Amino acid sequence: MGAKNVLVVTDPKMAQMSPVKQVVDSLTKNKINFSLYDQQHAIDAARKNSYDLYISVGGGSVIDTCKVANLYSADPEAELLDYVNAPIGKGLPVKVKLAPHIAVPTTSGTGSETTGVAIFDHKPLKAKTGMGSRALRPTLGIVDPLHALLMPERVAAFSGFDVLCHALESFTAIPFNERSPCPDHPILRPAYQGSNPVSDLWSIQALKIISKYFKRSVYDAGDYEARSQMHFASCLAGIGFGNAGVHLCHGMSYPISGNVKTFQPPDYGKEKSIIPHGLSVVITAPAVFNFTAPICPERHIEAAEVLGSDTRNIKKDDAGKDVLRKYMYELKIEDGLNSLGYDKSDIPELVKGTLPQ
Incomplete structure (x- = not known):
């Protein structure tokens, strides 16, 4: 250069x-x-x-x-x-x-x-x-996989859920050809243009990697294969959502992290209170995908299947939220906004910070 x-x-x-x-x-x-x-x-x-x-x-x-x-x-x-x-x-x-x-x-x-x-x-x-x-x-x-070996357990967990939500949100975003108003020319489409055939490829491949390696990468920092594959999945999901965009999980995450009170997770130091980005994103994900599933159940079911869920007898509205809850439980993620220090009195402020996103 x-x-x-x-x-x-x-x-x-x-x-x-x-x-x-x-x-x-x-x-x-x-x-x-x-x-x-x-x-x-x-x-x-x-x-x-x-x-x-x-x-x-x-x-x-x-x-x-x-x-x-x-x-x-x-x-x-x-x-x-x-x-x-x-x-x-x-x-x-x-x-x-x-x-x-x-x-x-x-x-x-x-x-x-x-x-x-x-x-x-x-x-x-x-x-x-x-x-x-x-x-x-x-x-x-x-994207050097050796750098991924440096992450402590909670950093790997919260960061991994950011990857997971990037892939899920971009895959379930409003399709690019259904956005309104439609731009006069394709070059005028925004960077976040909605789910499309190209972004789908990246997102689904990222979900496949997550299904196989996410849990391993969190609980064994020395598992080079798992850590390197999750580093790769992060890159793939980034390309996916960089083309399609994300939606409610990320939109609501910004005031959740911005209004932090006293929450201090392990592995992030005690210098200040912090709700890590990946945690602020995934904490609402089960509710989000319960809300979005009825709009496009086929996509939610496909994503749930890729993540290892048996969807043969599942209600269409439950596919996304159930598999997310399973991952969150197995990776010891906090349960709901109460666990982050919020209560009902905080809802207006969280809504205020969400709506402009």
């Missing part, structure tokens, strides 16, 4: 680990000037220098942060909400040229190395929101 000045974006913990060391050693060996940034104000850091290559090393939050830093350094006059999706932001189209971006995922979850989407916490709304443009998609993704 001919880079001469590189910004490496990561987080404080990952900055001390082998994936970042490999990147730093490679840049140093090849005498390429670089800066390492592991804090939250990445836009300011990017705007202070003229970087001609961005490298993100970490989970989805790190990769998304790098996407945003790249965008706003390319457009130094832009305000944060200019590119944020409407109705929260202005949703302006990206017309500036971004620098190349190499994304190196270290968790098997978001698939952010494959998508043109960036998600972040919007504190005024107490919810996550984001921006989407094909221009944000990384130039190159390096």
Whole structure:
């Protein structure tokens, strides 16, 4: 890529680990000037220098942060909400040229190395929101299965459920040819265009891998085959939902994580309360797919069968929720919003954060 000045974006913990060391050693060996940034104000850091290559090393939050830093350094006059999706932001189209971006995922979850989407916490709304443009998609993704061996058990579990929901939501999204209004030309379709024959291939293949390897990957960090396959599934599901989009599980997850009170899961440290993204997504999934199944039972049944469910005598409305509950129980996932510290009084705030998504 001919880079001469590189910004490496990561987080404080990952900055001390082998994936970042490999990147730093490679840049140093090849005498390429670089800066390492592991804090939250990445836009300011990017705007202070003229970087001609961005490298993100970490989970989805790190990769998304790098996407945003790249965008706003390319457009130094832009305000944060200019590119944020409407109705929260202005949703302006990206017309500036971004620098190349190499994304190196270290968790098997978001698939952010494959998508043109960036998600972040919007504190005024107490919810996550984001921006989407094909221009944000990384130039190159390096999906190294060895990095997946670094995840603790709960990180592997919650990240894996993000993969599962990406695949299920994109497969059960409104079909691209049923969206209304229909764009005048295919090139005008949004990045999230609805389920389609291409995204279906990625989503179903991801579900097949999940069915075989998810549980193994959580309970045995040394199971190289399972961890590497889930890393691959994350990439496949990312390509799938990057074309089709996601729906209710993710839409409702943003205020669930944004309004966190005192919840502190194992393996995430005690520095602050956090509801990990994958947990905030899957916690509503059984209810979501119970709601969506009657609209298109055939797709829900097909997905449930791929995940290992015997659907021969099952009610059409139950296929999606039952198989999800089974996975959640076997992987020791919290049960309902109460388990995350919420009660009925929180519902209005959660709804408020969901509706703009």
